[in-house]
Amino acid sequence: xxxxxxxxxxxxxxxxxxxxxxxxxxxxxxxxxxxxxxxxxxxxxxxxxxxxxxxxxxxxxxxxxxxxxxxxxxxxxxxxxxxxxxxxxxxxxxxxxxxxxxxxxxxxxxxxxxxxxxxxxxxxxxxxxxxxxxxxxxxxxxxxxxxxxxxxxxxxxxxxxxxxxxxxxxxxxxxxxxxxxxxxxxxxxxxxxxxxxxxxxxxxxxxxxxxxxxxxxxxxxxxxxxxxxxxxxxxxxxxxxxxxxxxxxxxxxxxxxxxxxxxxxxxxxxxxxxxxxxxxxxxxxxxxxxxxxxxxxxxxxxxxxxxxxxxxxxxxxxxxxxxxxxxxxxxxxxxxxxxxxxxxxxxxxxxxxxxxxxxxxxxxxxxxxxxxxxxxxxxxxxxxxxxxxxxxxxxxxxxxxxxxxxxxxxxxxxxx
Numbered sequence: 001x002x003x004x005x006x007x008x009x010x011x012x013x014x015x016x017x018x019x020x021x022x023x024x025x026x027x028x029x030x031x032x033x034x035x036x037x038x039x040x041x042x043x044x045x046x047x048x049x050x051x052x053x054x055x056x057x058x059x060x061x062x063x064x065x066x067x068x069x070x071x072x073x074x075x076x077x078x079x080x081x082x083x084x085x086x087x088x089x090x091x092x093x094x095x096x097x098x099x100x101x102x103x104x105x106x107x108x109x110x111x112x113x114x115x116x117x118x119x120x121x122x123x124x125x126x127x128x129x130x131x132x133x134x135x136x137x138x139x140x141x142x143x144x145x146x147x148x149x150x151x152x153x154x155x156x157x158x159x160x161x162x163x164x165x166x167x168x169x170x171x172x173x174x175x176x177x178x179x180x181x182x183x184x185x186x187x188x189x190x191x192x193x194x195x196x197x198x199x200x201x202x203x204x205x206x207x208x209x210x211x212x213x214x215x216x217x218x219x220x221x222x223x224x225x226x227x228x229x230x231x232x233x234x235x236x237x238x239x240x241x242x243x244x245x246x247x248x249x250x251x252x253x254x255x256x257x258x259x260x261x262x263x264x265x266x267x268x269x270x271x272x273x274x275x276x277x278x279x280x281x282x283x284x285x286x287x288x289x290x291x292x293x294x295x296x297x298x299x300x301x302x303x304x305x306x307x308x309x310x311x312x313x314x315x316x317x318x319x320x321x322x323x324x325x326x327x328x329x330x331x332x333x334x335x336x337x338x339x340x341x342x343x344x345x346x347x348x349x350x351x352x353x354x355x356x357x358x359x360x361x362x363x364x365x366x367x368x369x370x371x372x373x374x375x376x377x378x379x380x381x382x383x384x385x386x387x388x389x390x391x392x393x394x395x396x397x398x399x400x401x402x403x404x405x406x407x408x409x410x411x412x413x414x415x416x
Contacts, residue, residue, distance in 0.1 A: 001034050001351035002365040002393035007358050008034075011042030016362045019044030023095035025087065026149065027055040027106045027339055028074040031350035033063065036070050038358050049086040050074035051101040051295075054332060075277035084121035087377050092127065094139060097361055102294045103153035106170065110160060113140040113167050134403065137353035145169045145364035145371060147357055151184070151215065152170060152270045152294035157375050169371035171360035173293030176378050178386040180216050183353040187345030189220025191338035192266060193228065199317040199331045199341035200288060202264065210262035212255065213269035214241040217292060222250055223264060233258045235274075240402040259283050266337075267291045267298035277303040277323075285326040289334075296334035304328070317341040351393075355386045 016118035056076040100372040209230040236242035311319035332340030
């Protein structure tokens with residue numbers, strides 16, 4: 001991760017985060033470990049919890065605690081109560097900066113701010129109820145700003161901003177070009193296919209793969225599935241994205257029609273109940289269902305539990321359900337398959353994403369007093385600097401504009 005390494009070296013010299021308490025709710029992987037160490041080098045007092053119950057690499061968590069003295073609250077396979085106990089522990093760090101992947105920390109802080117304690121998970125609610133009104137207010141008021149890693153989290157935060165309830169500025173790291181054009185497309189594309197293959201050992205070539213959602217994650221996975229020899233179908237609700245998928249050479253159809261022919265279904269929409277029981281009833285015997293959206297809500301697992309018999313664990317991260325005399329296989333409990341069954345994105349693409357996170361944290365510290373309580377992009381010059389550093393690390397040289405070209409681009413009076 002050469003870009004993040006350069007930032008870590010600068011942070012160690014300049015200490016831009018000195019004395020700041022930072023709580024991060026991210027996937028606890030080797031790549032995240034590099035980010036935590038870089039933030040610590042910048043002077044931050046860091047606490048880390050998991051943003052997904054199945055994505056933690058336990059050896060990484062232990063390493064951060066033992067070798068770097070970083071507080072980590074995460075266990076691979078943790079249950080719902082433990083997950084939220086770890087969210088509570090991160091909040092108890094009383095952060096001045098939060099760093100989210102899915103907006104769980106920010107969401108909890110806003111439920112506290114709005115006094116909607118019944119909407120908090122029990123471990124968090126019980127702790128908050130021990131705090132005085134002044135302590136609750138101070139907990140939220142103490143946050144100078146936040147950063148958000150993923151599409152799902154940004155959607156939630158923009159909804160908060162639209163409703164006028166956002167309590168502090170948030171940098172939408174996912175909106176950076178050096179994040180979503182690379183992490184979402186190439187990282188999610190490759191790691192999702194990797195997770196499916198590790199979990200199932202299924203042959204992709206000749207299979208019919210249904211991709212639900214043609215955002216940058218869906219585009220990346222569709223590209224990788226086609227490259228592996230699959231017949232790829234795309235389902236969408238956005239006419240512009242559907243048109244792009246069609247002209248990219250994929251067959252665009254509805255989920256109702258795709259359900260009858262698909263061998264592998266992968267949801268990547270950020271929405272709920274994308275695959276419902278009515279779709280599962282129409283599927284082939286042996287259909288495989290996986291999700292690579294942030295939360296495990298895209299496949300209607302509650303509906304499946306009511307309608308089917310099971311589950312039976314047939315492999316690690318593979319559960320078999322009996323529905324209308326057919327077998328339906330669900331991977332990774334409907335959670336992010338690339339992190340449940342594999343290792344997530346390659347470090348080289350997370351290099352850019354986490355460089356964005358580090359610079360976003362520094363930007364919050366430097367500009368917290370002037371940033372509005374809204375969702376912001378990282379400044380374009382920082383986005384481009386990350387791209388420049390990445391190209392440099394890859395040994396790639398690019399052209400620069402000549403004086404004549406600069407003059408031409410800045411003029412309006414030069415015609416044909």
